[in-house]
Amino acid sequence: MYAQAASTLTTVRDLLRFAVSRFNEAGLTYGHGSDNAYDEAVYLILATLKLPIDQLEPYLDARLLEVEIKDVLDVIERRAVERIPAAYLTHEAWQGEFSFYVDERVIVPRSFIYELLGEPLAPWIEHNELVHRALDLCTGSGCLAIQLAHHYPDAKVDAVDISLDALEVAGINVQGYGLEDRVNLIHTDLFEGLEDTYDLIISNPPYVDAESVDELPEEYLHEPELALGSGLDGLDATRVILEKAADFLNPKGVLLVEIGHNREVLEAAFPTLPFVWLDTSGGDGFVFLLTREDLVAMRGE
Structure with a gap:
């Protein structure tokens, strides 16, 4: 699935659809910043691409470099397979307007x-x-x-x-x-x-x-x-x-x-x-x- 996705998906919109499907298929549990597959996918994709996490629309149809697609798919797979909370994957957590570094400590x-x-x-x-x-x-x-x-x-x-x-x-x-x-x-x-x-x-x-x-x-x-x-x-x-x-x-x-x-x-x-x-x-x-x-x-x- 990973190889096929890497060769087929080209835009943020593509990756978002794939991530939501992957998370739903995996039956993930939320509660570490989001409460559903869509919000989790949006956050992980934007954070991985170093894009503003509150601005999805301008980038939905942006075509991505091969290395960017790989980076996003790697994060999606780690979230789905290892069930690591999103904040540990990005080393970032938010409370209101405050952002904090976090890891598994x-x-x-x-x-x-x-x-x-x-x-x-x-x-x-x-x-x-x-x-x-x-x-x-x-x-x-x-x-x-x-x-x-x-x-x-x-x-x-x-x-x-x-x-x-x-x-x-x-x-x-x-x-x-x-x-x-x-x-x-x-x-x-x-x-x-x-x-x-x-x-x-x-x-x-x-x-x-x-x-x-x-x-x-x-x-x-x-x-x-x-x-x-x-x-x-x-x-x-x-x-x-x-x-x-x-x-x-x-x-x-x-x-x-x-x-x-x-x-x-x-x-x-x-x-x-x-x-x-x-x-x-x-x-x-x-x-x-x-x-x-x-x-x-x-x-x-």
């Missing part, structure tokens, strides 16, 4: 938290200038830490991860955005060894329960296991965060955590906590907010 950025930084938090953080210190737990690629620095220009940001490999990737992104003086990368396990206190703490921790880890599609198995699973019910890391966050929040400080599909389990485990569930593009059951005062009250202090 980190999960592909897809947290809803980035949608909530800045104006959506105004009911709890009246002015962005009030955030002088911020913490990103389980920073991975550093994507959320970098966006913290963008939304809160007066803030120094600590970005924590237990994985040295992940912090190497985060370092690439921090340097790429010229934020070495504002984003401090720390190798530790959640709050262990931290001494500062913060006005805002965010976290997209591991939250996949054991049963779901065992059933993950092949695409997700390319991601670091350490960044996905978190105990039997998926809440091991979240429990630690809830138990310790008050000690690291300033008065009126805010905690923002993503927990996947674990809302019901979490609320049952912490029935006295007044979780505020924030609206995101995925719905209102994925990211919760608590204040320091909420967390202190839970401990009966």
